[in-house]
């Protein structure tokens with residue numbers, strides 16, 4: 001299968017050099033990096049706002065830029081939908097008119113793609129049609145902005161920090177809609193974010209940028225559980241992502257039991273049918289290690305595994321991350337350097353991961 005998006009470009013902006021290369025066949029590719037790492041510049045190259053001095057951009061098999069062949073498809077012909085930090089709706093138009101404005105740009109000759117009903121249903125905005133943007137919450141505005149972009153039948157949706165101006169509650173409200181869009185709409189998404197929690201939850205493919213270069217690119221779960229990606233592993237939000245499924249409920253204990261390839265996990269009772277697939281996240285700071293199986297411990301979740309890699313010291317030098325392999329699933333544990341020494345951890349050491357808390361990302 002060819003990649004959904006392939007980028008290999010070199011471009012100089014004043015003192016800054018963008019020299020970025022990645023290929024992703026993910027449904028949602030996140031561009032992640034510190035401020036000034038080049039995320040916006042790369043987005044501008046993908047969208048056609050910047051014509052790179054050298055290189056190629058291919059979207060869904062279509063060559064948008066090939067400097068050697070003199071190809072440069074202009075921005076308005078790339079069929080890219082945008083969602084920005086601010087919804088940028090037309091204040092004098094109703095929600096319906098804002099949405100239909102998007103459709104106006106859809107290629108007339110082409111059948112298929114999303115209808116207004118599909119979009120209203122996906123984003124839960126049918127009841128807002130007659131309102132003006134001024135009467136919407138921040139989260140509702142963003143959902144309308146996403147709908148407007150989808151109705152233009154884009155080949156690719158570019159979402160540039162779409163949640164950055166929302167408070168935590170509004171973010172939590174909109175995340176499930178972005179997941180539905182990612183999983184059910186068939187439009188690849190490039191998503192720019194500063195937030196590890198957002199990336200962990202949404203991205204299927206992660207591209208990490210540093211000083212204009214791609215320092216890592218790969219499946220999100222794989223990168224998140226590596227101890228040698230400092231921008232991820234040393235953050236307070238560092239942690240592993242596991243695919244899970246609801247196995248059964250234990251109402252008498254108020255628990256739901258999840259199955260994962262690493263072993264079963266018990267979580268506080270969730271009202272989800274058996275078989276429901278979900279993604280869980282286990283923060284590195286919520287994992288302790290033991291060399292022996294444990295009795296008499298209050299933690300419910302203990303998974304056997306072995307150390308697969310040890311990261312470098314960071315912070316004031318007192319902490320490091322250890323990657324575990326639990327039956328082929330990567331977990332990350334944050335330890336003090338002293339504990340790592342006392343346990344004499346080395347790649348291959350058998351350990352038990354004692355998990356203090358599991359967070360559920362979906363639904």
Ligand SMILES: Nc1ncnc2c1ncn2[C@@H]1O[C@H](COP(=O)(O)OP(=O)(O)OP(=O)(O)O)[C@@H](O)[C@H]1O
Pocket residue numbers: 013014015016033034035036037038039040041042
């Ligand atoms: N037109 C320009 N001329 C010169 N330098 C530029 C230009 N545009 C961007 N830069 C520089 O390029 C670097 C990367 O900027 P860019 O906006 O791509 O980063 P970013 O990762 O999106 O940052 P942020 O997260 O803060 O938005 C910065 O150092 C910026 O000052």
